[in-house]
Amino acid sequence: MVGIKDVAKQAGVSIGTVSNVVNRPHVVAVATRNRVLSVIEELGYVRDESARQLRAGRSRIMGLLVLDLGNPFFVDVARGAEQAAHAEGLNIVTCNSGQRSDLEASYLAMFAEQRVRGVLLSPVATSGEALRAFRRSGTPYVFVDRKAPTSEASSVAVDDLAGGALAARHLLETGHHRIAFVNGPAILAQCRDREQGVRTALAGSAAELTVLDSIGLDVSSGLDAGARLLGMSPRPTAVFCANDLLALGVLQAMVGAGVRVPDEMAIVGYDDIEFAGAAAVPLTSVRQPARRLGRTAAELLLAETADTTVEHRAVVFTPELVVRESTRVRR
Amino acid sequence: MVGIKDVAKQAGVSIGTVSNVVNRPHVVAVATRNRVLSVIEELGYVRDESARQLRAGRSRIMGLLVLDLGNPFFVDVARGAEQAAHAEGLNIVTCNSGQRSDLEASYLAMFAEQRVRGVLLSPVATSGEALRAFRRSGTPYVFVDRKAPTSEASSVAVDDLAGGALAARHLLETGHHRIAFVNGPAILAQCRDREQGVRTALAGSAAELTVLDSIGLDVSSGLDAGARLLGMSPRPTAVFCANDLLALGVLQAMVGAGVRVPDEMAIVGYDDIEFAGAAAVPLTSVRQPARRLGRTAAELLLAETADTTVEHRAVVFTPELVVRESTRVRR
DNA sequence: AATCGGGCCTGAAACGTTTCAGTTCCCGTG
């Protein structure tokens, strides 16, 4: 593999000069610069980032660890983060924990060992061993889609209590009394908060709430939850799902069983992913500003890595209800 | 930042011993090992991967560069690749070119500078400057979702000619004569091949083909194409889209305009993403074995990096038609 | 008693850069 000293020898200059051509072209005479550049081209020299980083002490990479890349919500978060990072000349590498603590730990350790500039983290749990070890490494990080005390780190989140309440109130207002909530893994704060929001909104009303827990936050878990819903008696007349993937699964189960939506079963999802509007019955959903979430988080992280004295901030966005056919009142 | 020599000093051993504790624990006496381990824990030592890699010469990371993470097809490819890489103790980092050559170039350069073990690449174009520069870097790579001559590199792909033909023949068999094909950017070989497959299948038939080009391969491009379809006169009775995202957009446009699917407009998509079955009208689609694609590509790459004498292979999978409501013949 | 061998550990070189204090050369100024 060709290194900087091969280039130097071939061009008849010192190693330092080659480095200058690559990193501060203006300090080297134009004739020399061109000669070196053409040797670089000729030999196919590629700078070794490990050596560079070892010496320079800092990386040009920002890590992003998300819960589930299969959820378009997180893809949008990633897009937002990428936009902000590129504006500063940093690259984003995205890793997917798939809600598994062991993978989360493994990727966090990788980021720490790589000495990345910082990490945007959508954690499985804020109390785990993985995170504790990561904190000690001193790598700056910002929570995404998760509130956190500013004493620990900055965070960018959406108010899940409000989001859950928004959905529940909407179902009350459209006249439902037997309401189901299909929740994801309780280990996720998002899930706990959305459920809490639902309970708060329903408290004092006459509505009866059934909570169905499911293993995952994906379409097949939704199908499964849908089957359980169909078996209930009396059957709820409305269901709110902790995210759109679950809701699409439930919807599919209803359509498959010939249950009319929204007449026999109203459905509300969460995230307002692009596919929600294209569903069998267009889905009412709680919209989160995903891209903005990612962009803001990256900006916060960049600010903190540029100036370590800046204090942590907790940004909270407010979700918004998008009403579509799946809860439309019919006469 | 605490380094190996801080640990060595604190534990009263040499640097080499600390390194052995971390990398080959069995060669150090159990008492020493425990002492060093507790110092590591106490000081919060994290190995610096740059230095390690600089010295060891090889990285434990495999790169994956995909065309569009917003397309669930590529998320599944990533999952497959991750599975194979983890089995070998490697980490995958995923980057998203978003079909932009400049981003592709930037990420490829990053991978080369990082000296990653290898790269799985779903390229925008096989002839670009970016790729030529990358080739010269000597980083092993395998094409994903793209055929390539084995003289250059291994590749894992799905037969897009067959896929296009599959869809077109299905539309012929269900009695359509005015057929539209909504294609994505012609720079993508996948798009060119699928169109070619359609043309081949339709050649000699009485069917009339209209090709609509769209800017992107996403839902909003599909909406746009749908609007154009609605304005055509005479309007085609069936449309095949280069991927499911486009098809979902077209479907949304039809539903919005009150055009009945499949009675007035049959629709076929491509990829068979999870959302295809949950669409307003469940979508007929050409299924590709996405996960298998990713897994196979990663395995090929691992084999080539383990033994450089192994020759390149070109694996081609065969797509499969999944028929659903969007093309069901009604009486 | 001398020798051998194995277990455990040390010390230093090497990896490919960046950075910075010097050196050389030349031009302009007093």
Next chain:
DNA sequence: CACGGGAACTGAAACGTTTCAGGCCCGATT
């Protein structure tokens, strides 16, 4: 003409690891 100063380049140290040749000690073998 002497001098100062800037532009262009050089040479070597430093970054934090891994690796490997060797050294030491102790028990077993001849």
